[in-house]
Amino acid sequence: MNSTPGNASIKVRPAVEADAPAIAALVNSFAARNIMLPRSEEQVLVALDSFLVAEADGALAGCGSLIALTPVLAEIRSLAVSSEYQGNGLGGVIVAALLGMARALDYDQVCALTLRPAFFQRQGFDIVDRWALTPKIWQECVFCPKFHHCDEIAMLLNLVEPATADTEPRPLPWRMSGGQPVFPLLPA
Numbered sequence: 001m002n003s004t005p006g007n008a009s010i011k012v013r014p015a016v017e018a019d020a021p022a023i024a025a026l027v028n029s030f031a032a033r034n035i036m037l038p039r040s041e042e043q044v045l046v047a048l049d050s051f052l053v054a055e056a057d058g059a060l061a062g063c064g065s066l067i068a069l070t071p072v073l074a075e076i077r078s079l080a081v082s083s084e085y086q087g088n089g090l091g092g093v094i095v096a097a098l099l100g101m102a103r104a105l106d107y108d109q110v111c112a113l114t115l116r117p118a119f120f121q122r123q124g125f126d127i128v129d130r131w132a133l134t135p136k137i138w139q140e141c142v143f144c145p146k147f148h149h150c151d152e153i154a155m156l157l158n159l160v161e162p163a164t165a166d167t168e169p170r171p172l173p174w175r176m177s178g179g180q181p182v183f184p185l186l187p188a
Helices: 017-031 043-047 090-105 119-121 134-139
Strands: 008-016 051-056 059-068 073-081 110-116 126-128 153-158 175-177 180-181
Touching: 008 090, 017 043, 017 051, 017 059, 017 073, 051 090, 059 090, 073 090, 090 110, 090 119, 110 119, 119 126, 119 153
Parallel strands: 073 110
Antiparallel strands: 008 051, 051 059, 059 073, 110 153, 126 153, 175 180
């Protein structure tokens, strides 16, 4: 996917091993300001297949990853745009590419935890109770140092159209409990 925020020509592509140091550095520049969680180069390499990068003139302009939480729910993580490319729509371009990836992988929903809910609302996400994202909470959040004082907002986007009077409802691969979805966890 190509786009041109500002005057630069931006190419969004799958990450390659050589991108790992730049991805970790970009994400960790935000983590140093307590805006994101840090990622080591090793963590990036383990999840490399889930990362997309935005490249401008051979340099990393932004990144983001799509991580499976369940067979039907994926999470956008490590979404970061270099300061010189912020404010030009590049974050939205990366999210759109990640959502395309989620659709191609047949996910029903995509979530994100963010300090910038208005950005994700512009991309079509809704604010939800973070406890509704049970796979995220019990697979990842319980290990986070910010777990008991988390300031992130949970966001969710349905990729599957709801049933109408003309269509059959799609069977849900999760069950409801107390008005909240309960997702089957991925095997460890």
